[in-house]
Amino acid sequence: MISSIRTFLRLESASGILLILAAALAMLCANTDLKHLYERLLQIQAGVQFGEFQIQKPLLLWINDGLMVLFFFVVGMELKRELLEGELSDRANVRRPALGALGGMVVPGLIYWWINYDNPAGMAGGTLADTRRNLVASKDS
Numbered sequence: 001m002i003s004s005i006r007t008f009l010r011l012e013s014a015s016g017i018l019l020i021l022a023a024a025l026a027m028l029c030a031n032t033d034l035k036h037l038y039e040r041l042l043q044i045q046a047g048v049q050f051g052e053f054q055i056q057k058p059l060l061l062w063i064n065d066g067l068m069v070l071f072f073f074v075v076g077m078e079l080k081r082e083l084l085e086g087e088l089s090d091r092a093n094v095r096r097p098a099l100g101a102l103g104g105m106v107v108p109g110l111i112y113w114w115i116n117y118d119n120p121a122g123m124a125g126g127t128l129a130d131t132r133r134n135l136v137a138s139k140d141s
Helices: 002-010 014-030 035-042 059-085 095-116 120-125 132-139
Strands: 045-050 053-058
Touching: 002 014, 014 035, 035 059, 045 059, 053 059, 095 120
Parallel strands: none
Antiparallel strands: 045 053
């Protein structure tokens, strides 16, 4: 059993698979009768203390403000490696991912505009696309 887990974790796609499974589990919990347990889990206080210095925050903030920073740091480092010495170091190979990234930013805005163009309330506030999922989805492809 442990050797199977080690073999899985050595796969390049293991982190992406685990991330998708965790996201699916979180969405399942958030949209079923487990919602109140999921919300209580995210409100659990967690902290760090160094001498008199102490930080105490809900688990949700540790995830959003801490783990997401680490996630985007790793994504940035992988992107830098690909641009400097990987497949994206050749400019011809940059075109498709760059167009995909541009489409990931423009298309959600166009869809929002298309749905709300005749709705003054919908067009008044605008919206921002959540690009974290797009990064996760494109990272392992």
